[in-house]
Amino acid sequence: MDPMPARKLLLRLRVANPATLWGTFALLALLPLLIHNDYYLNILTICLIYAALASTWNLMVGYAGILSFGHQAFYGLGAYFSAIITIHLGVSPWLGLPLGGLFAALLSLAIGIPCLRLRIAPYIAIATLAFSEILLVICKNWVSLTRGEMGLSGIPPLTSFRLGDFLTLNFGSGSKVPNYYVMLGIYILAMLAMYWLMNSKVGLALKSLREDQDAAASLGVDITRYKLIAFLISSFFAGVTGAFYAHYLSILTPESVFSVGEMVEVVAITLVGGIGTFLGPTLGAFTLIVGLELLRGLEDYRFMIYGAMLVIVVLLLPNGLLMGFHRSVTRIKGLLQFGKTK
Amino acid sequence: MFTLPIMIEQAVNGLVLGSMYALVATGLTLIWGTMKMLNFAHGEFYMLGGFGTYFGLMILGLPPWLVVPIAVFLIFIIAFILEKSIISPLMGKPGWDISTVVATLGAGIFLQNFAFKFWGGDFLNVPYMFDGVLRIWGMAFAWHRLYILALTLVVIITFWQIVKRTRFGLALRATAQDNEAAILMGIPFRRIYTITFGLSASLAALAGSALAPIFSVNPWMGMVPLIKALIVVILGGLGSFTGAILGGFILGLCESFSVLFLSSGWKDLISFSLLIIILVIKPSGLFGAKEW
Numbered sequence: 314m315d316p317m318p319a320r321k322l323l324l325r326l327r328v329a330n331p332a333t334l335w336g337t338f339a340l341l342a343l344l345p346l347l348i349h350n351d352y353y354l355n356i357l358t359i360c361l362i363y364a365a366l367a368s369t370w371n372l373m374v375g376y377a378g379i380l381s382f383g384h385q386a387f388y389g390l391g392a393y394f395s396a397i398i399t400i401h402l403g404v405s406p407w408l409g410l411p412l413g414g415l416f417a418a419l420l421s422l423a424i425g426i427p428c429l430r431l432r433i434a435p436y437i438a439i440a441t442l443a444f445s446e447i448l449l450v451i452c453k454n455w456v457s458l459t460r461g462e463m464g465l466s467g468i469p470p471l472t473s474f475r476l477g478d479f480l481t482l483n484f485g486s487g488s489k490v491p492n493y494y495v496m497l498g499i500y501i502l503a504m505l506a507m508y509w510l511m512n513s514k515v516g517l518a519l520k521s522l523r524e525d526q527d528a529a530a531s532l533g534v535d536i537t538r539y540k541l542i543a544f545l546i547s548s549f550f551a552g553v554t555g556a557f558y559a560h561y562l563s564i565l566t567p568e569s570v571f572s573v574g575e576m577v578e579v580v581a582i583t584l585v586g587g588i589g590t591f592l593g594p595t596l597g598a599f600t601l602i603v604g605l606e607l608l609r610g611l612e613d614y615r616f617m618i619y620g621a622m623l624v625i626v627v628l629l630l631p632n633g634l635l636m637g638f639h640r641s642v643t644r645i646k647g648l649l650q651f652g653k654t655k
Numbered sequence: 656m657f658t659l660p661i662m663i664e665q666a667v668n669g670l671v672l673g674s675m676y677a678l679v680a681t682g683l684t685l686i687w688g689t690m691k692m693l694n695f696a697h698g699e700f701y702m703l704g705g706f707g708t709y710f711g712l713m714i715l716g717l718p719p720w721l722v723v724p725i726a727v728f729l730i731f732i733i734a735f736i737l738e739k740s741i742i743s744p745l746m747g748k749p750g751w752d753i754s755t756v757v758a759t760l761g762a763g764i765f766l767q768n769f770a771f772k773f774w775g776g777d778f779l780n781v782p783y784m785f786d787g788v789l790r791i792w793g794m795a796f797a798w799h800r801l802y803i804l805a806l807t808l809v810v811i812i813t814f815w816q817i818v819k820r821t822r823f824g825l826a827l828r829a830t831a832q833d834n835e836a837a838i839l840m841g842i843p844f845r846r847i848y849t850i851t852f853g854l855s856a857s858l859a860a861l862a863g864s865a866l867a868p869i870f871s872v873n874p875w876m877g878m879v880p881l882i883k884a885l886i887v888v889i890l891g892g893l894g895s896f897t898g899a900i901l902g903g904f905i906l907g908l909c910e911s912f913s914v915l916f917l918s919s920g921w922k923d924l925i926s927f928s929l930l931i932i933i934l935v936i937k938p939s940g941l942f943g944a945k946e947w
Contacts, residue, residue: 424931427931427934427935430935430938431934431938432938433893434752435687435693435889435893436889436893436934436938438693439885439886439888439889439930440889440930440931440934442882442885443886443926443927443928443930443931444927444931446882446923446927447924447927447928447931450920450921450923450924450927451924453920454918454920454921573878573882577760577764580756580757580760581757581760581761584753584754584756584757585757588753613768613771613772614768614772615768616764616765616767616768616771617764617765617768617769617772619764619768620761620762620763620764620765620766620767620768621761621765622761623757623758623760623761623764624741624757624758624761624762624765626757627745627754627757627758627761628741628744628745628758631745631748631749631751631754632749
């Protein structure tokens, strides 16, 4: 029995099936029951932050074909907006999360609209990168609002609330589990929104755009509108994730959110996991962030090995871990069946 | 404040800065033109050029005229090996346009942290290769800055001649114009790719070497030139040779004159805003040429 050709796999995997999706959610929801260590939970929460960021970036690049290199801009906008309105205006951090997302989505139009006119991928990449660098410069220099490079500190954590009579959920610095579940909630909402999008008419239009823009346009697909929808959903959830990050860490510096390093991380995660696959970025986030933690013992060699690993992964599995995983599963299945017929 | 001598001095500073941008951007545009990929490890070749110069001058005590060619040649070899081992296996395979991005990002992270681990994170100072200043009409120009300008001009003209006159240049242009037709004509495009990658890295290394005395040497010094060079190649039109050079000098001059009326913190806004404005007005870049 021949292993399934790669091309067929690629088409089948573009959108995950509901069972895999809900299975992943369930697995992620069970993790805190198995792991009680605060340090590990912190790492898992960071994994979820990057999983959400990489998945929303994947929507923009893998599905809508907008090669953005400015995803950190939306992340940072959400983080700073929510931090500033909760500190200065006393808005509840719970309200800060969606408002941070809305603010990011609103400002994303400033770069999104000019970008949609560009057709060559690197131009879009550099224009979006320039947008986020502009925000970094503003953030560093508008000291009266953002305190510049000193950064904002004392950002209020998510306010605690009572659940029933005897359970109170705290979100202060010591309570990792509730924060993990909040981030999981944001992640699941983002994934469901994207899942809904991909299975709707918009999703079909997006897929046709990625395959061939001109053919899609000639069939009457409104390119600009669908790209804009993907752009807005992506930047909204990146903003919400940023807002969560601000309240979770309670300190915020321009470089921690707006730096190119964040973007490199998101790109590496998505590509290692598998770009254009629905759950690839999540797999990539957990693999790379946990992997980087495991390398911590190597001290200065850590990032050297990390860089080398990126190269090795891409050489061995150019389509990402998820595709590589699926291919080996099919191959093993093929071998087993071959054994049976014999 | 806006007297003529100050303006001329700023212009020279801008041209020096611009020559760095032009050299680094030419390398980027060269790779894009032939291989249709963006090299995110490009800034690291600039960094290696800086370190090579530091070691040659300060540790081994060699004269500058020996250090610069040796450093540039060594980096050509490093880039050559890198292309053979990690870029070449990915080229032409499905998804190569994205997998090469990760490969070069990974190589960049590796090289940065290699430098950090073995050479340390200190800001290392390199002395001017040419001492003294030239004084004319009450203005002072450091000889080293003039050397950078002259070097850039010589390199650009030489490079231009190679591309236009030699057989290698012909093969390069053919591959850039139409890869498949070039293969049919029997051009060994793999070898062209490898040599192009090496040449592009050498240009970045040369810029890093020449500018080491002006900006100090450290493992992260390649970041800023890479981002600036990306802006330059877009300004000039991606794949355009003239665009990269003129774009480099334009950006250098803009930044240098902006210091006169903007505080240095806001200086970077100029280049990024310029880029977005150009893309909105003329999406194909200033010189939008597709051939060179």
